Amino acid sequence: MRKDLITATIAIVFFTLVLGVAYPLVTTGVSQVLFPNASNGSKIEVDGKVVGSELIGQDFRGLPRYFQGRPSATGYSADVTYFNNLGPNNRELSEFFAEELDTYLKREGRYVPGLTAADVPVDAVTTSASGVDPHISEANARIQAHRIAAVRDLPLDRVLELIDEHTDGRFIALFGEPGVNVLELNLFVDKELHKEAHR
Amino acid sequence: MIQGWAQIVAFLVVLTALVPLLGGYIAKVFQGERVFLSPVVGPVERFAYRVLRVRPDEGQDWKGYARSIVVFSLLSWLALYLILRTQSVQPFNPEGFHSGPWNLSFNTASSFVTNTNWQYYGGETTLTYFAQMAGLTVQNFVSAAVGIAALAAVIRGFAARSGAALGNFWSDLVRIVFYILLPISFLAALVLVSQGVIQTLDGSQTFHTIAGGAQTLALGPVASQEAIKELGTNGGGFFNVNSAMPFENPSGLTNFVELLLILIVPASLTYTFGRMIGNRRQGWALYAAMMAMFVVGVAVVYLAEQHGSPAQHHAGVLTHAFDGSTGGNMEGKEQRFGIAESSLWTAVTTVTSCGAVNAAFDSLTGIGGLVPAANLSTGEVIFGGVGSGLYYMLLFVLLTVFIAGLMVGRTPEFLGKKIESREVKLVLVGVLVTPLLVLFATAWAVASPDGTQSIYNPGPQGFSESLYAYLSQANNNGSAFAGYTGFVQPDAPGNAGAYGYDFANLLGGLVMLFARFLPMIAALATGGSLAGKKVAPAGAGTFRADSPTFVVLLIGVVVIAAALTFFPAFLLGPVVQGLTDQLF
Numbered sequence: 009m010r011k012d013l014i015t016a017t018i019a020i021v022f023f024t025l026v027l028g029v030a031y032p033l034v035t036t037g038v039s040q041v042l043f044p045n046a047s048n049g050s051k052i053e054v055d056g057k058v059v060g061s062e063l064i065g066q067d068f069r070g071l072p073r074y075f076q077g078r079p080s081a082t083g084y085s086a087d088v089t090y091f092n093n094l095g096p097n098n099r100e101l102s103e104f105f106a107e108e109l110d111t112y113l114k115r116e117g118r119y120v121p122g123l124t125a126a127d128v129p130v131d132a133v134t135t136s137a138s139g140v141d142p143h144i145s146e147a148n149a150r151i152q153a154h155r156i157a158a159v160r161d162l163p164l165d166r167v168l169e170l171i172d173e174h175t176d177g178r179f180i181a182l183f184g185e186p187g188v189n190v191l192e193l194n195l196f197v198d199k200e201l202h203k204e205a206h207r
Numbered sequence: 208m209i210q211g212w213a214q215i216v217a218f219l220v221v222l223t224a225l226v227p228l229l230g231g232y233i234a235k236v237f238q239g240e241r242v243f244l245s246p247v248v249g250p251v252e253r254f255a256y257r258v259l260r261v262r263p264d265e266g267q268d269w270k271g272y273a274r275s276i277v278v279f280s281l282l283s284w285l286a287l288y289l290i291l292r293t294q295s296v297q298p299f300n301p302e303g304f305h306s307g308p309w310n311l312s313f314n315t316a317s318s319f320v321t322n323t324n325w326q327y328y329g330g331e332t333t334l335t336y337f338a339q340m341a342g343l344t345v346q347n348f349v350s351a352a353v354g355i356a357a358l359a360a361v362i363r364g365f366a367a368r369s370g371a372a373l374g375n376f377w378s379d380l381v382r383i384v385f386y387i388l389l390p391i392s393f394l395a396a397l398v399l400v401s402q403g404v405i406q407t408l409d410g411s412q413t414f415h416t417i418a419g420g421a422q423t424l425a426l427g428p429v430a431s432q433e434a435i436k437e438l439g440t441n442g443g444g445f446f447n448v449n450s451a452m453p454f455e456n457p458s459g460l461t462n463f464v465e466l467l468l469i470l471i472v473p474a475s476l477t478y479t480f481g482r483m484i485g486n487r488r489q490g491w492a493l494y495a496a497m498m499a500m501f502v503v504g505v506a507v508v509y510l511a512e513q514h515g516s517p518a519q520h521h522a523g524v525l526t527h528a529f530d531g532s533t534g535g536n537m538e539g540k541e542q543r544f545g546i547a548e549s550s551l552w553t554a555v556t557t558v559t560s561c562g563a564v565n566a567a568f569d570s571l572t573g574i575g576g577l578v579p580a581a582n583l584s585t586g587e588v589i590f591g592g593v594g595s596g597l598y599y600m601l602l603f604v605l606l607t608v609f610i611a612g613l614m615v616g617r618t619p620e621f622l623g624k625k626i627e628s629r630e631v632k633l634v635l636v637g638v639l640v641t642p643l644l645v646l647f648a649t650a651w652a653v654a655s656p657d658g659t660q661s662i663y664n665p666g667p668q669g670f671s672e673s674l675y676a677y678l679s680q681a682n683n684n685g686s687a688f689a690g691y692t693g694f695v696q697p698d699a700p701g702n703a704g705a706y707g708y709d710f711a712n713l714l715g716g717l718v719m720l721f722a723r724f725l726p727m728i729a730a731l732a733t734g735g736s737l738a739g740k741k742v743a744p745a746g747a748g749t750f751r752a753d754s755p756t757f758v759v760l761l762i763g764v765v766v767i768a769a770a771l772t773f774f775p776a777f778l779l780g781p782v783v784q785g786l787t788d789q790l791f
Binding site: 009012013014015016017018019020022023024027028029031032034035036038039040042043046047048049050051054057058059060061062063064066067068071074078084085086087088089090091092093094095096097098099101102103104105106109125126128129130131133134135136137138139140141142143144145146147148150176178179182183184185187194195198 | 278279329332344345348349403411412452457522529530532533545566571667668689
């Protein structure tokens with residue numbers, strides 16, 4: 009027993025130094041040298057200023073000139089994260105879906121005549137798990153393309169092209185689902201407009 | 208859905224192909240043989256023995272082995288509790304966090320020492336980087352190593368031809384950490400970083416967005432913790448939303464890697480077992496039984512989630528898949544994972560005792576949520592936790608052998624060793640402790656106002672949350688129907704004004720501790736009891752445990768034991784929700 013106590017005490021100090029200090033610090037050092045951008049959050053800079061991360065979605069609500077991300081329980085907070093946590097038979101959740109569906113149809117229906125609930129992809133009205141899902145589905149993006157083309161005065165074909173360019177595919181064409189990166193897409197639409205203006 | 212099924216099948220094929228490779232390697236590590244890492248790790252191993260002052264060849268009987276485990280875990284608990292209580296004075300604390308309430312620290316320390324990683328706290332809003340690294344990451348390693356070491360000892364007992372020694376705990380601990388867990392974690396962490404998982408000591412960063420608002424990115428040493436969190440079937444997220452957070456799991460690639468990390472050790476250990484007892488067929492038989500139960504779970508949760516939820520259908524949301532949209536219940540799921548990868552993860556993380564999530568369990572459909580609960584109710588024997596899953600399954604194997612023996616009227620034996628009264632009693636203790644703890648804790652939690660204050664959702668979902676909370680903690684899993692609350696954090700910096708619920712934190716903490724160590728000790732005692740038994744040669748009347756008949760029988764025993772215990776409870780929660788379209 010006494011021997012166990014002594015060995016256990018030494019073991020805990022030893023493993024704390026090796027696994028709790030050396031391992032994470034060495035991993036940090038190697039990561040910072042090999043993958044400086046990825047290890048620090050894959051940040052996107054515009055004119056030398058950080059405007060976001062490739063991997064973290066942002067809130068574009070109320071701005072019709074931008075593609076809209078998925079609903080978020082946290083308002084796209086990337087420093088206080090939590091799930092929506094409402095159950096599958098929750099009345100409040102059902103009412104939330106109905107409101108989101110209505111908002112979506114009103115917002116996009118102006119630019120896509122005949123748009124009905126049957127055309128709206130599920131990701132457009134459900135909250136993501138992380139609250140900062142950077143992606144929307146391709147179907148969702150293609151519907152929103154009509155609005156962006158009209159508001160930004162861009163050809164629809166060009167907007168659809170941009171969507172394809174900013175779709176992250178599956179891993180080896182098999183694992184995961186394709187998603188359109190909303191922040192990157194919006195940054196590109198801004199840039200595209202800039203180019204058009206200077207042509 | 209074909210694409211979805213293809214993802215699931217491809218994952219299982221890759222997993223199965225890796226099982227003999229890692230399983231054989233682990234067997235060599237258990238037996239102290241030379242492996243390809245020996246030239247590098249050997250000196251470290253010998254240095255560790257000198258520091259710890261242990262002689263690796265000094266065998267311990269089951270009592271000595273169990274005592275070392277208990278003492279080590281107890282002191283680990285104290286060390287972790289101390290770290291969680293002293294956050295204000297720690298280095299690597301860029302956000303200036305203070306410690307949370309003591310009852311929360313009690314729960315968290317119990318949670319990480321028992322390989323559970325149940326989390327009432329949110330990591331990025333309450334913990335210093337020091338606590339995450341020197342506290343939680345360390346326990347992620349050593350609590351996993353304790354489980355694997357206990358299994359190594361139990362297997363030695365099953366395989367022994369004579370004597371009572373089950374190996375040396377300290378040398379098992381050192382070897383498992385340095386030959387298995389640390390090298391794989393380090394490599395996996397770098398792979399994850401290359402794909403966007405963060406690894407930095409910088410504090411959070413705030414910037415202006417192009418939409419005219421502001422966003423703050425919480426940062427930290429995530430990848431180093433992420434790798435061992437999956438590999439050791441721990442599951443405690445650096446972020447509150449766990450592996451749904453893009454900084455923990457940014458793509459289809461990382462999701463695949465992390466799924467593999469979760470299952471690879473528990474799955475490979477079946478092969479290790481087969482090798483060490485000198486009957487590989489027996490290892491594959493256990494693998495087959497586990498895989499069969501696992502596949503059924505994946506299929507059910509995938510079909511249920513693809514169907515969508517009543518909340519969606521009532522709101523007029525169309526849940527069919529069509530070109531460019533996954534369809535299904537995407538509430539609480541990430542677009543990059545969709546329905547298939549979220550469903551696969553849900554099953555993987557609950558058959559193992561990992562508990563990391565990439566989707567919100569509280570928002571699963573009724574039947575979709577029944578699957579993780581059912582997986583837990585087996586006692587985590589479908590692959591299960593690293594080490595703990597297999598030693599628990601071996602108890603079920605003995606139970607099956609015993610029942611089969613009763614049916615045919617022969618003395619039950621396994622691997623040529625007679626299973627007698629003492630072993631059967633130990634098996635029953637091991638197998639019954641966990642379900643009893645679950646049922647009593649849940650009953651108390653739903654019958655007392657102290658317990659019900661944790662509930663978030665109205666109606667049957669509130670019951671499901673409570674039941675799942677104690678299923679998860681007792682089976683050392685750690686996943687949650689996360690609306691269930693044990694910690695309230697006002698919108699104030701540095702944990703100021705935060706408080707925890709005594710009932711949820713203390714009951715949960717105690718359940719985790721008892722449900723971890725009592726079955727472990729019972730398994731070790733069983734191994735010790737079998738170690739000294741003579742091996743009788745197999746005769747014509749021997750009931751072979753490596754046959755398909757036995758696999759079916761074993762599955763039957765596991766499923767029936769779980770169903771007899773939990774069926775009524777499941778009816779009240781997930782089943783009701785799965786059968787009704789009504790809203791609550």
